[in-house]
Amino acid sequence: MPERLFTREDLETLKQWDVPTICNALEIVMPERRALGFTVEPMVAVDPKLPPIVGLARTGTIRAKEPPRGPVANRLDWYDYVAKADLPTVVVLQDIDHPPGFGAYWGEVQSTVHKALGALGCVTNGSFRDLIAWAPGFQMIGGRVGPSHAHVHMVDFAKPVNVFGMQAAHDDVIHADYHGAVVIPAEAVKKLPAAVDLVARREKVILDICHSPEFSVAALRDAIKRAGEIH
Secondary structure, three states: OOOOOOOHHHHHHHOOOOHHHHHHHHHHHOHHHOOOOEOOOOOEEOOOOOOOEEEEEEEEEEEOOOOOOOOOOOHHHHHHHHHOOOOOEEEEEEEOOOOOOOOOOEOHHHHHHHHHOOEEEEEEOOEEOOOOOOOOOOEEEEOEEOOOOOOOEEEEEOOOEEEOOEEEOOOOEEEEEOOEEEEEOHHHHHHHHHHHHHHHHHHHHHHHHHHOOOOOHHHHHHHHHHHOOOO
16 A cells, blocks of 8 residues: 555545645645646536545547547456555546547446445546436546546546646646645645634635625725735
């Protein structure tokens, strides 16, 4: 079992907060990552009501516009790769077609298979389908919904990928919900709960005055001064 800077329980703790909250906390813990490590394009969740997913990245690349021109990654080897993990996983799949999403890798079968393999969900710039027959509880944060799988095939896996600006590598910690996704550096995982608490306390000062019958612009100015830097 790999030695990690965090435990399963640490990842479970992070599920109680949405992705914007995690991004806010990361700005405190690792300010140098303020403008990187998260998706930057609109995304579609198969079920926006599902709670956030947090797990180790299982990365791959796909394409679908035309049949393979040469050797392709073995899908059964990919399944072995997804399943071989000591902690829950999140699939991060980059569609390298231009534009991405021509053919859907994800549908009833793949959502069901990957759920059985232990994955919590997927983050992809590609498309997905079979929304009615989708595996219950398996989250998808994708680029769009599409009808056909066309010539979809896996090109490679276990290599770094880029999904809508979020660069991710094997075993990176991925936090995702209907807002999108963010990579959490391993050394930040245990620090985030305290940072979330700090941000919440700062925000509360401003929110409380906005909800107060004593609200005024002067009171707001004072609250912002007391709260410190927030956005």
